[in-house]
Amino acid sequence: MKKSSIFGLIVIAIAIAVIISVYSNTSTYGTFGDAMKTTSELHIVGHLNKSKELFYDATKDVNYFSFYMKDNKGEERKVVLTAPKPEDFERSEQLVLTGTMVGNEFHASKILMKCPSKYTQDKLEVTEVKAKQASI
Secondary structure, three states: OOHHHHHHHHHHHHHHHHHHHHHHHOOEEEOHHHHHHOOOOEEEEEEEOOOOOOEEOOOOOOOOEEEEEEEOOOOEEEEEEOOOOOOOHHHOOEEEEEEEEEOOEEEEEEEEEEOHHHHOOOOOOOOOOOOOOOOO
8 A cells, every 4th residue: 555545544544533532522402301311411401490599508518509400391400519609690590501410419510601691781870960160
């Protein structure tokens, strides 16, 4: 075989290996029900249940935060995040969690929050005041 043919085969083999490694690292979107059926990592989109307790005690464990979330199908689960509580978490409109189910709890490794403050301008109250003319 020519050197160019061998080089071409090596490039093709490396390209196939890169494609396979990229494809195996991707995770899919699902629900808590889907997460119960698989051991692979899933993205779950949902909303924070503000009527249930958020638990974060930095004095005991700074990397433990738990809350309850409803997915887009309405199923509610306890979520455990092994990281500090995100800033303005209670104000979030939508959450996207990445993680796996452990028993009946969803253990999140990453969390993305959609907060209204990031997508709307703050409204300022503006009052017009007229200056008086100075007399000389």
